[in-house]
Amino acid sequence: MIRFTPILLALLFAWITWRFSAWQTAKELDARSVPLADAGLKRLTDRMAEALGVSRIEVNLYRIAPVNGLAAPDGRIFLTQGFYDRYRAGEVSAEELASVIAHELGHVALGHSRRRMIDFSGQNAMRMALGMILSRVLPGIGMWVANMITSLLAARLSRQDEYEADAYAAALLTKAGIGTAPQKSLFHKLEALTGAAHGTVPAWLMSHPQTHERIAAIEKMEARWAAVERGSD
Numbered sequence: 001m002i003r004f005t006p007i008l009l010a011l012l013f014a015w016i017t018w019r020f021s022a023w024q025t026a027k028e029l030d031a032r033s034v035p036l037a038d039a040g041l042k043r044l045t046d047r048m049a050e051a052l053g054v055s056r057i058e059v060n061l062y063r064i065a066p067v068n069g070l071a072a073p074d075g076r077i078f079l080t081q082g083f084y085d086r087y088r089a090g091e092v093s094a095e096e097l098a099s100v101i102a103h104e105l106g107h108v109a110l111g112h113s114r115r116r117m118i119d120f121s122g123q124n125a126m127r128m129a130l131g132m133i134l135s136r137v138l139p140g141i142g143m144w145v146a147n148m149i150t151s152l153l154a155a156r157l158s159r160q161d162e163y164e165a166d167a168y169a170a171a172l173l174t175k176a177g178i179g180t181a182p183q184k185s186l187f188h189k190l191e192a193l194t195g196a197a198h199g200t201v202p203a204w205l206m207s208h209p210q211t212h213e214r215i216a217a218i219e220k221m222e223a224r225w226a227a228v229e230r231g232s233d
Ligand SMILES: [Zn+2]
Pocket: 103, 107, 161, 162, 165, 208
């Protein structure tokens, strides 16, 4: 028992840190967000709600400047003020913003948003717990190895999640009659935006795979759907 006590303590510490950051995230979101009421956007989220068989899709406005969309661990969907402002300025269309909402709904529906707390803030807890364990086995480099493992794991998990959320969004947008064109055009816009801003990459792109890879993945899926459709004729 004595031998395992440090490991148990490390795990307990990781769990407490994780719960605390989940609570902190929720508190921060509550303090800085309001329900988003936009007629143009509601028209589209209502179509998506109908396609999903739910009464309505609630979206919240998170009052921060970076261009981002996010799904909270409790399942709520947020668009940042920065993103919404680009829509109000006519730089991003309602359909394109709807594609972000569809993508975030995908994260919620596929259970990513809860797990993604590991990416968000729980990552440090895991890093620390793993570091404490590995330091006992690999004195001196345990922390460094733990860092590397955690980063690799988080990057891998989040990339996979992004493709899955994109696929969910593509299917939902197609079913709602909005189509995947806005999803793809937004990728291009955001990429152009980053080029124009000289390296200030929006958070939403930074945590996501390469634009052209995401578009290619959507198109591959559409080709498959078209093939199935042809087959069923
Ligand atoms: Zn995402």
